[in-house]
Structures are given as structure tokens and as C-alpha cells.
Amino acid sequence: MFTYILKRLAIAIPTLLLLIVISFVLMHSAPGGPFTSERELPPQVLANLNAKYGLDDPLWRQIVNYVWGIVSEFDFGPSFVYKDRTVNEIIAQGFPITLTYGLLSFAVAVIVGASLGVAAAMRHNSLLDYAAVGVSIGAQVLPNFVMAPILVLVFTLWLSWLPGGGWQGPEYWIMPVIALSTSFMASIARITRSSMLEVLTSNHIRTARAKGLPERQVILRHALKPAMLPVISYLGPAFVAMITGSVVVDIYFSTGGIGKAFVDSALNRDYAVMMGVTILMGALTIFFNLVVDILYGWIDPKIRY
């Protein structure tokens, strides 16, 4: 297991490097630059700017300097657009926000979704089952960009219970978390339900029941673990989708999170911020997939690394 993790981490380094090079080249091949504006800058001013930000070097040297800056000093450079700030500062401010509502959404989606799925499976074809399936299908067709305006309309405009956006305290977390988690919760509920149904009819559950174990123990100790396997494999892609979802949440709820910074950096050609966030997201995705694989091995004894 330990060597397996080491091996995966070793592969992560060239993967990230490749990601850096490809993003860098793609980004620079897009028309326009960070200083393209409606008022075309006098050539001398533009030259001064390019010199200050190292954009007058050949592309290969820019990449080398950039990677060296990260490796040697963990310096992701200055933002080209938010000029008072470095990329590190922008990430340090925005990432904790995104991480907070991201993790909360993740927890809500997994806990609520899995409970709903298990409950539905245990009372198969009962009213509870139909209700759970109904809720999860309903939630599935409400992606975050539909949920967000509905939530604001109801809880901010009509009921005046919650602030319509911003990031000042826990009451600001509620709507982003609901908006982001709803459709994942629904998927997890459906996956859990069908997988649970399958497990409940399998031989080892029949054996467990036959030896007279209480139902609680049958479900929690013997059924839940194998039933969670497909859910866990869903968590990898779900995590990536949450990152994309955070863009919508950031824009709609003005949280000041990293998702909005990511989109802005692409539109503004803020090369440094875009690279910084790309690397962060890339590293997180690699890390998360590794965690999922390790969980897999832990849950399913048939999987060996």
C-alpha cells in the first residue's frame, strides 16, 4: 500500500508538469493579453508593463522561470490584473471560502444522499421509497444554476431569512451549500439505493440474517460497506464537478471564492492567477482520486494494490 501511494505521488509530478506546460501554451495562444483594453496602450507603456511582468521573454523561458519560482520559493507570481495582490494572496483569500462550502456540500450530499438511499432500499416499494426516489429525481433536475436563483427568491426576497450573498458568517453558508449539494445528493441517493437493493439480496446478507443477527447490525456492518463501493467511485468525478459548480455559486452568491477568480482570470488573461488556480485544482483532483482509490482498497478486500 505504502509503495503504491509513493508510486502514485511520483506519477503526479510529471502529470502536473504536463498540465502546466499545456495550460501555459494554450493560455498564451488565446488572442489578447492581460493588458489588452479598449484604449490601446501606447507602445512604450505596454513595453514597460511587459518588462515588469516578464512577458517580453520567449515563452519557454517564461515557463521555466515560472516553474522555478514555484519549486524554489513556492511563489506563483504577481496577479497581472489585481495588481496589489500576488497569486498566493488571492488563493489564500479565496480558497478557504470555496473549501468551506465545498466540504460542507460534500458532507451534506454524502450523508443525506446515502441515508436517503439506504432508507429507500430498506423499505423497498413502500411510500418512503417512492418519496425518496421522487425527491432525488426532483433534486437531480435542479442543477446549481437553477437552485441558486430559486433559493434567493424564496429565502431572501420573500421570507427575508437569509442574506442573498456575501461571505460574513455561517448564515451566509446555507444557500451556497444547498445550491451546490442538491444534485449530488440526489445522485448519491439513487446510487446508494440501487446498490443497497442489490447487496440486500446477496448471499452474505441472507447468511447474516439466517444466523439471527439483528437487522441493525446486518445493515450497518454487512450491507453498508459493499453498498458504498459505487458511491465511492462516484465521489471522484463528483469532486471535480463540485469545483466547476463552485464557479456558479461564487458568481451567484458573491462569496469571493476561488471559482470566480478562475473564470475571471481566463477572461482577463490574468496568466498568473489562471496558472495558480489550474495547478491547485489539478493537484486537488490528483489527490482526491488517490484518496478514492485508497478508500476502495479499504472497503473492498478483493482490491489489492
Add this chain to the structure above:
Amino acid sequence: MKIRTTLASSALALGLALQAHAADVPEGVTLAADQSYTFWLLDAIKSMDPQINTDVEGSDVLRNIFEGLYNEDGNGDLVPGVALDHEVSEDGKTYTFNLRKDAKWSNGEPVTAADFVYSWRRLANPATASEYAWYMELMQVENAPEVIAGDKSPEELGVRAVDDHTLEVKITTPLPYFPQMLVHASTFPVLQSVVEEHGDDWTDAGTLVGNGAYTLTAHQLGERVVMEKNDTYWDADNVVMETLTALTINDVNQGLTRYLAGELDRVDIPAGQYPRLKKEYPEQAVSTPYNCSYIYVLNVGEKGPEALRDVRVRQALAYAIDRDIIVDRILQGGQKASYNWTHWAIADFERPELAWADEMDQSQRLEKAKALMAEAGYGSDNPLDLTLQYNTSEDHKKIAIAASQMLKQIGVNITLDNYEWKVHTDRMHNQDFDMARYAWCGDYNEASTYLDLMTSYSGHNNGEFFNDAYDKVMKDSKTAENPQPLYQDAERILAEEMPIIPIYHYANVDMIAEDIKGLPQNNVNNNWYGKDLYRVAE
């Protein structure tokens, strides 16, 4: 309605004491206990550094935490800021500003002429790499081009502190509107010791030292900016509003929702919603002229289509577009159909009589357009194909679709090209377009901020309209006693040559909370100052 002339500079030169302009609360008005004002920002503030900022929104914040030589009042007229008044030399090339002695930085140090000298040199200094360095050139400050190019040291810039409270500026050509240019945020002073001590971090909340009526107390990028009243401000006694908060909301409709939920005191109204809101909230929905002009630029240069080098085609394109439909049916927010380039509400500017605007109605224009196209050799048997390029926005798209339908009537087939902003701009700079959507917002309240753009040497003339007569008129206007007749000549040349198709003049369409008073009503630049605001009790 004509917006009043800015600054009686002679009055200032004579040293007449103009009324200091903090909140002007009429007698008998009861102020609310809560003196806070929350306003809307579409995007995160890019920089709190006056010499680095490039945005209108950034300037809205900077005007409150810094103060330049002059401020504007609700009509856009100049009122004293750090400068009490100024004298102009006989040749119009030397300005001497008398600075007030009671102006202080928020750390208690006095604001001196040396602070302005440092800041202006900093703006032009290539080491600062300011995107607004060219503003010093626009102001015609002596040696500005050479300093920006690195050929002269910043110390040679034409600005000097005669003593602590006297600032002398030398400019290369007399500019009658020079004082108006001083309300621009890039000319605001910064404190050298703070900038040098903290480097790029000097603009952080808590570190930033300003000389405005407010201090920056919190700045969470992309979320909010909070400013509190600055007690060291020279006119702090007359400042009523205690707290200014800017909320970043990236979606106009979401902004409106949060305004309606009571979270904001002011927000922009999304296109097309003004009539409905005006009906529902007549006291809150307001439309005021705004210093920007919307046009389609025609590429008349080498890389543009041959047809656009024919003046008849250019006129036909302009004549065929029905602007009234665009402003009345699409925008619906008090914008004005335009037949010329300079915004109608610019101080002292009066549009000349133009035959196509004043003597024809739209059906006559359409007939004329068809005749012109036929004359130029185009018609149903020989249609003209052009592309119309615009940057991503629902409004630009709607207008472009309407325009393409209108142009179809004169046998012009328009292909719509939508590009993301940076690509759109890049293509325009490279003359990679036939017709392109463009808008310009004036830097100051005088017609040359528009008209200078169309000169062959402006560097902003993306359509490559090079016209000697036009250049001459604009050059002459710089030294003319009264440039207004020359500005009218310039507009006449544009109407004749039609290198751009005027579409409409902007308006600011806002929802403003009823209890907030003191926002400018008649300032075409819409420059507002927190120190002028107050909230009345219900």
C-alpha cells in the same frame, strides 16, 4: 436640458472662496440614526492604488479614500479639494495651485505639494508600469512622453513643489479643460513613506494611508469593501455618512434582487427593466445621462472591405439603422438615439445641425440609404456582405440582431460575429473586422475626450479613419479661445465621412433608495463622493 459648464476658472484664479462641499443637509431634515450607504460593484476592485487603478468602479472607491486637487459637485462643477484655487500664466501653460493647509493624511501627516509631485512622477515612471501613464501625456504635462518612454528621468516631469502648499504644473499646450482633468483618480496623491515601506501591500486595509473623507477598513476581494469616516479629513465635521460599503455582485439581476431585499442602497437596472421598475417604484428608478457613446466602427483602412472605403456605402449603413427602435424597444432606460459622436450632455457642447439627423425622418433616411447603395452599385442583384462583430453581452447581441435586420432592407447581408471581450478588442486593434461594436466613456467632461479619438494620431482609431481636415480642426481646437465651433466642425466632418455609425448615448439607469440624498443628479461623469451623502429618517 443642458448641463452647466464646469469650473469658472477665472473665479478660482481670483481666489474667490467657493463653498466647501461636504453634505449639504437642508434645514428641517431629520437624519436617520443609521448613516451607512451600501452600493453595488459588478466586479472585484482590481487595485486600490490610484496610479495603478484603471476602472470606473475602482475610481468610485478611490474618490472616497483619496482626494485630488479638485472634486466635483452634483452638477459636475469643480469644487475645491486639496487645492483651494489656482492661477494660470498668461500663455496658459503654467498652473499654480494653492493647497489648503489643513489637509491631512489619515496618519495625521499634512498633505503637501511634494506628495502630488511624488505621485505624478510615480504615474509617469516606467518602473511603476501604470496602464494610465498616458494620462500624464493627455494632460500635456511637460516631458511626460519622454519620462514614460524612459528617455528622461521622472524628476524632469513638469511638476514642482514651490513650497509645501504651492504646486506648479507646466504643460506644453494650453488646455482650457486642464482643471477638469484633475478629478481623475490617477492624479490623486499617495504618501511616499507608506508606499515605499510596504511595497505592493501598501493598499491593504489597515495599512493604506489616504487623504480622503474615508479610510479603508476592510477589503475582501470579490466580496466587499468597507470604508469608515476619516476623522483627520479636513472637512470631517461636515461629513454625515459614517460608513460606505461596496458589495461585489457579479450578476446584474442578482444585484437587483438584493436591492429589492434591502441589502443595497443603489444598483444598476438591467436592460429592458426600467419601464416596469419605474412604474412600480417611481421614486427609486432614475435615469441620468452618462458620459459614454455607443457606436459601430467601420473599418475604412487597408484591411477592411473595399465597399467601406466608399463614403456612400458608409452613409447608407448609418442611415438605414433606426436608432429609435434600439433605444425605445431594446434598451428602454432613457438612453438617447445618437446621430453624432460626442455625448449630448457634455459641458458646453452643442451638436451642430446635421441634415441626416434634423431634416429627415427615418423613412426618408431609409429611402436615401437605398438610393446611395444603388449609386454605389449594390442592390438586390448585387448584395453587400459584411460582418458585424460584438463582444459577449445580451444587450450587444440584441442590438446587433436588430441592426442586421435593418440593414437587410438596403440589401446588406450581415453576418454576426460574437467574440469574448479580449478577442474582440484584439481583433479591433489589428483591424480584423468590417463593422465592430465600440463604446467610449469620456475621461472628463469636455468634448475633446471624444473627438480626439478620431484623429489619425490618436492610437484609438481602430477603423483607420485618416482625414487631414479633421486632424487640422482638432489641432486648431487646442489653442483656440473658444474650441466649441471647431468641435462642431469636427462633428460635421464625421457626419459627412461617416467613419463610425452613432447608435446611442448612454444613460445611468439606477435604483436608488429613497432615503439616500446627496448623489449627483446632473453630473455626466456620475462621479459621486461619500462625503456629500446623507440618509434621512423615514
